[in-house]
Amino acid sequence: MEKISSTPKPPYYAVIFTSIKGQNLVNYAEVALHIENLVKSQPGYLGHDSASAEIGITVSYWKDLESIKAWKNQKDHSLAQVQGKSSWYRHYKVRICKVEKEYGI
Template identity: 55%
Template sequence: MIAKTTKPPYYAVIFTSERTKNNNGYSKTAIRMEELAKKEAGFLGMEAARSELGITVSYWNSLEAIQHWKENVAHSEAREKGRSDWYKAFKVRICKVEKEYGFEK
């Protein structure tokens, strides 16, 4: 589902990852992280897709909201588990969205 964001400007955090074969607890943690992010002040929405390469984009109203989410204890624990078990590699990119447009039937 395409996230319903506010009028720009806002911020996008693009998390791109390559997974290991270890799935132990990954799906449950991913669901939990989405639930927690939705409760964070400044969270605007999320989109995700996974095949060989996973991409999750979360949208935030400020850089401060992004930093607060990064410092969330449960998110920090999940990030460490990702480094040790679930990911071969990942990259985080933070972008300011200045313009958007789209199409919907």
């Protein structure tokens, strides 16, 4: 069963990746799975949540901006970003945020 990411007491960082896919999804599924496995071992990674319907939203959580930058520049992830930009996504936005407050049940 899916669970929402458990994150530490703020402050920490979130990367909100919002996307709309295009028609050319060659390699998408296998690269996405590889990247999802890879992110979990990155320094500073705190968790991620993902939901995909007409648009896709993935939010990943990070200890600090340095960890986010290192993940952006990680080799396989960089290649995936190039493919994403040139092929898979018709439209996307990346928003880098400082989480200041968290509550819930």
